[in-house]
Amino acid sequence: MNGIWAxxxxxxxxxxxxxxxxxxxxxxxxxxxxxxxVYFERKVSxxxxxxxxxxxxxxxxxKGGKKFWGGIGQTIxxxxxxxxxxxxxxxxxxxxxxxxxxxxxxxxxxVTFIGVPFSSVLLVSNFNIGIFYIIAMSxxxxxxxxxxxxxxxxxxxxxxxxxxxxxxxxxxxxxxxSLILVVLVAGSLNIHDIVGWQADHRWFIFxxxxxxxxFFVYFISGVAETNRTPFDIPxxxxxxxxGWMTEYSGFRWALFFLSEYANMLxxxxxxxxxxxxxxxxxxxxxxxxPESWLIFDGIWWGAFWIMFKAIFLIFVMMWFxxxxxxxxxxxLMYLCWKVLIPFALVNLVLxxxxxxL
Amino acid sequence: xxxxxxxxxxxxxxxxxxxxxxxxxxxxHGVLRLKIHTDGEVVSKIEPIIGYLHRCFEKHxxxxxxxxxxxxxxxxxxxxxxxxxxxxALAMERLMGIEVxxxxxxxxxxxxxxxxxxxxxxxxxxxxxxxGAITPFTWMIRDRERILDLxxxxxxxxxxxxxxxVGGVSHDLxxxxxxxxxxxxxxxxxxMDEFDQLxxxxxxxxxxxADVGILPPDVAINYGVTGPSLRGSGVKWDLRKDEAxxxxxxxxxxxxxxxxxxxxxxxxxxxxxxxxxxxxxxxRIIDQALKSIPDGDVRAAVPKKVRPPKGSVYSxxxxxxGEIGYYIISxxxxxxxxxxMRSPAFCNLSVISEIAEGWMISDLIAILGSLDIVLGxxxx
Amino acid sequence: xxxxNIKKVLDVRCPDxxxxxxxxxxxxxxxxSWGIVSNLxxxxxxxxxxxxxxxxxxxxxxxxxLGVAYHFYSMDKRHDLxxxxxxxxxxxxxxxxxxxxxxxxxxxxxxxxxxxIIFEGHPDLKRILLPDDWEGFPLRKDYVQADTYxxxxxxxxxxxxx
Numbered sequence: 052m053n054g055i056w057a058x059x060x061x062x063x064x065x066x067x068x069x070x071x072x073x074x075x076x077x078x079x080x081x082x083x084x085x086x087x088x089v090y091f092e093r094k095v096s097x098x099x100x101x102x103x104x105x106x107x108x109x110x111x112x113x114k115g116g117k118k119f120w121g122g123i124g125q126t127i128x129x130x131x132x133x134x135x136x137x138x139x140x141x142x143x144x145x146x147x148x149x150x151x152x153x154x155x156x157x158x159x160x161x162v163t164f165i166g167v168p169f170s171s172v173l174l175v176s177n178f179n180i181g182i183f184y185i186i187a188m189s190x191x192x193x194x195x196x197x198x199x200x201x202x203x204x205x206x207x208x209x210x211x212x213x214x215x216x217x218x219x220x221x222x223x224x225x226x227x228x229s230l231i232l233v234v235l236v237a238g239s240l241n242i243h244d245i246v247g248w249q250a251d252h253r254w255f256i257f258x259x260x261x262x263x264x265x266f267f268v269y270f271i272s273g274v275a276e277t278n279r280t281p282f283d284i285p286x287x288x289x290x291x292x293x294g295w296m297t298e299y300s301g302f303r304w305a306l307f308f309l310s311e312y313a314n315m316l317x318x319x320x321x322x323x324x325x326x327x328x329x330x331x332x333x334x335x336x337x338x339x340x341p342e343s344w345l346i347f348d349g350i351w352w353g354a355f356w357i358m359f360k361a362i363f364l365i366f367v368m369m370w371f372x373x374x375x376x377x378x379x380x381x382x383l384m385y386l387c388w389k390v391l392i393p394f395a396l397v398n399l400v401l402x403x404x405x406x407x408l
Numbered sequence: 409x410x411x412x413x414x415x416x417x418x419x420x421x422x423x424x425x426x427x428x429x430x431x432x433x434x435x436x437h438g439v440l441r442l443k444i445h446t447d448g449e450v451v452s453k454i455e456p457i458i459g460y461l462h463r464c465f466e467k468h469x470x471x472x473x474x475x476x477x478x479x480x481x482x483x484x485x486x487x488x489x490x491x492x493x494x495x496x497a498l499a500m501e502r503l504m505g506i507e508v509x510x511x512x513x514x515x516x517x518x519x520x521x522x523x524x525x526x527x528x529x530x531x532x533x534x535x536x537x538x539x540g541a542i543t544p545f546t547w548m549i550r551d552r553e554r555i556l557d558l559x560x561x562x563x564x565x566x567x568x569x570x571x572x573x574v575g576g577v578s579h580d581l582x583x584x585x586x587x588x589x590x591x592x593x594x595x596x597x598x599x600m601d602e603f604d605q606l607x608x609x610x611x612x613x614x615x616x617x618a619d620v621g622i623l624p625p626d627v628a629i630n631y632g633v634t635g636p637s638l639r640g641s642g643v644k645w646d647l648r649k650d651e652a653x654x655x656x657x658x659x660x661x662x663x664x665x666x667x668x669x670x671x672x673x674x675x676x677x678x679x680x681x682x683x684x685x686x687x688x689x690x691x692r693i694i695d696q697a698l699k700s701i702p703d704g705d706v707r708a709a710v711p712k713k714v715r716p717p718k719g720s721v722y723s724x725x726x727x728x729x730g731e732i733g734y735y736i737i738s739x740x741x742x743x744x745x746x747x748x749m750r751s752p753a754f755c756n757l758s759v760i761s762e763i764a765e766g767w768m769i770s771d772l773i774a775i776l777g778s779l780d781i782v783l784g785x786x787x788x
Numbered sequence: 789x790x791x792x793n794i795k796k797v798l799d800v801r802c803p804d805x806x807x808x809x810x811x812x813x814x815x816x817x818x819x820x821s822w823g824i825v826s827n828l829x830x831x832x833x834x835x836x837x838x839x840x841x842x843x844x845x846x847x848x849x850x851x852x853x854l855g856v857a858y859h860f861y862s863m864d865k866r867h868d869l870x871x872x873x874x875x876x877x878x879x880x881x882x883x884x885x886x887x888x889x890x891x892x893x894x895x896x897x898x899x900x901x902x903x904x905i906i907f908e909g910h911p912d913l914k915r916i917l918l919p920d921d922w923e924g925f926p927l928r929k930d931y932v933q934a935d936t937y938x939x940x941x942x943x944x945x946x947x948x949x950x
Binding site: 096100380 | 425768
């Protein structure tokens with residue numbers, strides 16, 4: 052008996068430690084991502100707008116001054132400010148739901164990371180339904196958004212949350228249809244299999260003209276799903292004050308922020324994995340490089356490549372944000388239902404024919 | 409192609425929601441409050457509520473000497489203070505029959521057109537901001553900064569100048585002003601093409617603004633809409649041409665009007681485009697005025713205490729936002745009996761409930777942005 | 789058309805209803821005939837005053853009358869006109885022209901706000917710049933400043949300065 056208990060306990064603790072290790076790892080990734088991405092975004096926007104961006108706050112006595120990388124302690128200072136700020140719950144708000152909402156959004160982003168690979172081995176769990184899981188979990192957040200908007204008891208929040216619900220649910224469809232294209236060709240939902248297909252053949256974006264188009268459909272939908280300009284109507288600053296986040300402050304707002312940037316990373320990593328060869332090095336695709344360059348294709352180089360691609364896509368998202376104006380609600384829906392979905396559907400049919408040929 | 413959204417009331421039972429947009433709202437350009445009735449996203453009724461920035465300008469004027477009113481006019485339209493000064497000075501000069509020296513007229517035109525560019529930059533930038541484009545705003549503010557630097561060099565103030573006085577200007581042009589203005593023009597002309605690339609012909613921007621908030625010319629005239637908003641509706645009406653004052657008759661420029669290039673005449677895009685073109689015209693005017701500015705005095709012979717003769721005057725002036733009108737009644741003393749400011753944005757704003765009803769909240773923001781209001785001048 | 793010609797046209801169209809004030813280029817209209825004259829100004833093919841530039845109330849103390857000055861302009865004919873209407877201070881009332889020139893809507897509200905002139909037939913005559921519960925009409929010359937508004941001290945209280 053004793054032996055069985057001990058081994059059960061052993062298994063439980065080892066499972067527990069593994070799970071908590073993965074959890075801490077994911078949380079660290081999310082936090083570091085938010086820290087870096089916020090700084091990156093501010094600097095990118097400053098660069099595009101002829102400004103300097105954060106310049107004052109240094110870290111460890113290290114201050115950029117009037118250099119481009121100045122003010123690198125700014126986001127840390129902001130985080131400390133957010134965490135120590137008073138959390139205000141409006142008097143007439145539905146308090147329980149209002150407290151619950153940010154956690155739902157956060158959990159949605161958090162659990163999605165279980166299926167998101169950072170390299171061929173840096174992956175919490177290698178499901179056989181990997182892509183499906185990621186799509187499913189990344190839409191959990193919309194529940195939190197609706198809750199946040201409703202519970203705030205603020206008309207602007209309500210508008211924001213309803214816009215967001217309509218937008219995210221609509222854009223799931225073209226995003227899903229574009230990914231099905233990949234699944235169709237690779238014959239698996241598993242991320243390893245999909246990257247494996249790309250290693251055997253070529254990056255998926257170069258698979259066929261249809262796949263090239265699907266990449267753009269997916270990326271546009273991804274931008275829309277993460278509520279970023281030009282699709283940032285749920286939090287449209289100039290219209291809805293701050294949309295569904297209007298009544299939030301301090302820690303709870305920080306959770307929203309964390310999740311937003313985490314979602315960006317998820318969308319970009321998924322795009323990189325599915326269309327841009329994931330952890331494969333770009334050199335492997337062309338046969339012009341000498342054999343010795345294949346060292347860039349190892350496990351750790353894989354993490355570098357996947358992050359390199361993802362960060363490039365994040366940069367493109369920021370580029371969008373600081374260049375484009377915002378669409379209107381009906382134009383957003385028009386783009387989704389009358390442009391992207393037909394394109395994605397036709398794409399799907401064409402790619403099926405392409406595969407048969 | 410934007411069309412007014414249509415909701416079939418027989419299919420869904422909906423209730424209207426009353427929404428208070430403002431006085432604290434990111435894009436009401438100040439402390440404007442719009443009480444809007446919304447049917448989903450569609451705005452069915454708009455009730456503008458103003459007066460949050462009322463500072464008793466007219467009451468103050470009845471207790472101040474004529475020459476002391478000039479700095480108060482600054483505070484009314486703080487985005488285009490030079491024009492407010494100039495409008496007031498013009499009204500007083502018409503009331504008193506003062507002939508100002510030609511150099512003054514040219515200085516006034518130069519600073520007025522610089523001010524017009526500065527004001528339009530703010531108008532267009534914030535309009536872009538309302539639509540969601542942030543970068544054009546910072547670019548425009550960057551260029552406006554250069555004009556403010558010129559003004560700082562000119563009169564020491566960056567926003568409230570108190571520069572154009574009755575019968576003249578407070579200082580002559582500083583030494584390097586003309587050279588620096590020329591440099592600014594050389595710098596600014598290519599910038600306008602950049603703005604066009606970034607914002608004006610952006611597909612999303614056109615989608616958002618073309619065919620939205622169409623203001624027909626007859627409605628515009630009936631509501632007293634003036635300035636670029638009226639010209640955006642295709643009415644060729646500019647006081648600088650039609651009731652020319654100062655040195656404008658001697659200078660060559662065009663009056664741009666809205667032509668419905670991207671949608672229909674009088675939509676938000678037209679109002680935007682008219683302002684964009686007006687900046688080019690202003691550059692032309694400044695260029696000519698700098699070349700032909702005469703030497704001479706900068707003050708007419710005006711007594712220290714201004715005492716206009718008994719009588720009244722209604723004088724109007726083309727500011728960056730439209731026609732500013734000053735109605736001054738004098739009884740021969742050194743303070744006015746009545747000074748009424750007919751502010752352009754006051755009339756321009758009153759048209760919003762006419763043109764924005766039936767559009768979405770996002771469109772309402774766009775329409776409001778395209779009208780280019782300044783609350784300081786509406787509430788006075 | 790200059791003022792003399794406009795006056796001539798008006799003299800023909802509506803005799804006895806208009807008047808001039810000395811040699812100033814403005815016409816005086818009695819409140820009761822303003823309804824007819826205003827319609828005429830807008831619709832008469834020779835006048836077509838389609839734009840109301842300004843509408844300002846004023847208080848000249850002298851004869852216990854308030855006044856309203858209208859400034860019209862014709863975009864078509866390019867001429868302008870000043871119309872002055874005087875109304876007794878006890879019961880100031882003038883027919884509204886807000887349904888003819890929409891620009892008059894807010895301007896009439898402002899004149900009501902500042903002078904208490906009632907514009908009859910105005911669609912929504914209420915205060916515009918001041919709060920709805922403000923007492924008195926501040927631009928009248930006999931206006932006495934209240935001490936407080938809703939408990940807020942209005943007058944300059946210099947005791948706090950020391």
